[in-house]
Amino acid sequence: MITTFSFRSTRVLMALTVGILGLSACAWRPTAPQGTGDLGVVIERASGKVAVINTTHQAILGEVAGLGDLSHASVVFSRDERYAYVFGRDGGLSKVNLLTRQLEARIMQAGNSIGGAMSQDGRYVAAQNYTPGGVKVFDANTLALVADIPAEYAPGKRSRVVGLVDAPTAGQGQRFVFSLFDADAIWVADVPGAGRPPVVHKIEHIGHEPYDGLITPDGHYYIAGLFGEDGLALVDLWAPQLQARKILSGYGRGQEPLPVYKMPHLRGWSVAGRYAYLPAIGHHEVLVVDTETWQEAARIPVRGQPVFVIARPDGKQVWVNFAVPDYSRVQVIDTTTREVVRTLEPGEAVLHMEFTPRADQVWISSRDANRVTVIDPASFDTLQTLTVPAPSGIFLTHRASKTGF
């Protein structure tokens, strides 16, 4: 009782204090302690804002504005799951406090950027840039520059960088892996920090025009998709010698290539148990690859050109969205039968899907419907629909605990 009383009176007093002192605009305001394991953000691509979401209450907690051009944005989280780092297309890097829902820091770190990564230890946040081509590594607390890695592959020539991921350290510093679109190369950079220069391992002739990359959930393999040829490049990050080998060469061979309406995101690739599921570029198929042999194991016909192919965390299902004109559909594949078991139409222009870590929910953004839908992947019931202006990417804080996210 006494506890309850003092609890209430305290709140009132705090509220008054806050009112009197007018703290609401300050960088710090008293809030009842709140966990951050069930938080996340939704990109509002047209307005330069993110919506901060809570998956327990399936609610929007508020918005944070002033993040610049979010037409192609991605997000990583601090290791304590308190901050979201938003990478904008315009080269802006913004640090958003999820608890106070305020923009705590923002830098323009390049002219054109397409994403970033968080180091294994959470100390560094790295950005991959088109112009000028390269990778910049920043202190996650202060956003001070820690390392600059120009992607200079020939005198005066800098490549656009794609497929940047964090990787487990090999003991020489925090490791990042990325691909050079214009140099047919994959670079592995170890960043020791504290004023010491990065050590860059350069893997060349990996195949023509790597356009995106991913790291397997265990951090064992890095895979770059190749736009300039029919296949993928694979690097075994556990091998004593870092080198690339070609896999799935000619996976589109013998078929009439279709026009590619949207480049699939390799980040959307998913590994479910022993098998990886990935979009067949230009084809209405999801490819199934055996991660032990890296041979094609199956092809699953779907209703359009896949964009994101995302495994439910337990790997029993794979969810797929599509490029125009099929981009209002979502199809669900059962990995035990490798058949489509459900087709959903949650709203016009599905851009992204994100599962809660234990898969009790999947959040889906429908840009043209200005809607985010929360679905139970076990029953396919719609649990909640939320109005969000032109939503695109959805990112939950548990990504902080996963390699490559």
Added chain:
Amino acid sequence: MITTFSFRSTRVLMALTVGILGLSACAWRPTAPQGTGDLGVVIERASGKVAVINTTHQAILGEVAGLGDLSHASVVFSRDERYAYVFGRDGGLSKVNLLTRQLEARIMQAGNSIGGAMSQDGRYVAAQNYTPGGVKVFDANTLALVADIPAEYAPGKRSRVVGLVDAPTAGQGQRFVFSLFDADAIWVADVPGAGRPPVVHKIEHIGHEPYDGLITPDGHYYIAGLFGEDGLALVDLWAPQLQARKILSGYGRGQEPLPVYKMPHLRGWSVAGRYAYLPAIGHHEVLVVDTETWQEAARIPVRGQPVFVIARPDGKQVWVNFAVPDYSRVQVIDTTTREVVRTLEPGEAVLHMEFTPRADQVWISSRDANRVTVIDPASFDTLQTLTVPAPSGIFLTHRASKTGF
């Protein structure tokens, strides 16, 4: 500048307010917003306390007392990673607020209990009990009883319950799986909640005396260790018909069984890629099992009777601690060569090991040295040593995002 100024002055004012109002003893006190993704607890087994830890700063934030008999304790976390639920040997269930570091609720829910689980959706916390034998399910917010599942296998006969885990829902409610030591059975309970009774699927004749169980990280298989015979029981939770089959029968056959100084914890089993690593009961070996065939793939000799066999999150290493008399050692197995690559002696009586989710740290408790050691698993360097009285289990909040933890 202005932000910085108001930030500081605010802090001072808040501090004063706190001082004047004497809020420090209240259930709610103003704290600068803090993330919860890098928090955890260490059990102080002798004193009925837990130490709240932070892995970013590798520090102890404080202690929470009054948790009863923690001689055999385990912990699960709320889905927002704000609360730790501590299960004591005495049947006590305590709800600890990690941010305020206060005991918010505590109930005596049984006479003798050995652990619990958190439902997939985070709404229910379940306890497995010896006396009276059964499972009780509670509301995670209020600790109000939601379901009582007596393990009555014959009129008037109740079994001790072991190996309780949460499992992904099959659509009929939140799912828990557990073993009945005295009834040679595995039960799968679906808890719909809201006053509706649980639906219990009973799998019988699974083998003699199941003593602990685990669920694979993907929630696909439940495995019970058998004390009364030489083998294990496996249930495929994705199969339309729930049934058990025997695996690894006779894995100790042909060898002179050694006295078992401590039952290994199956919870310590680890799945690294395609292979599971588990302690060979009574033998100085770690067994390697192919999870596709469930056949033994290899045996790795180690320096004692394994207790916990824990994979580094990326699966490249497996760390092992031992029963007396070898219980001050830790051995590290490289899963690519299946050889012991390092033997560590972090302090007398190593009881538990816990990795940060991205494996930049492993925390090890040494009971008789009153020490917790933080080690870098890549370099084996000791990053930090902390004094904790008689530490046993170490539990980090990212468990909230994992099935079976």
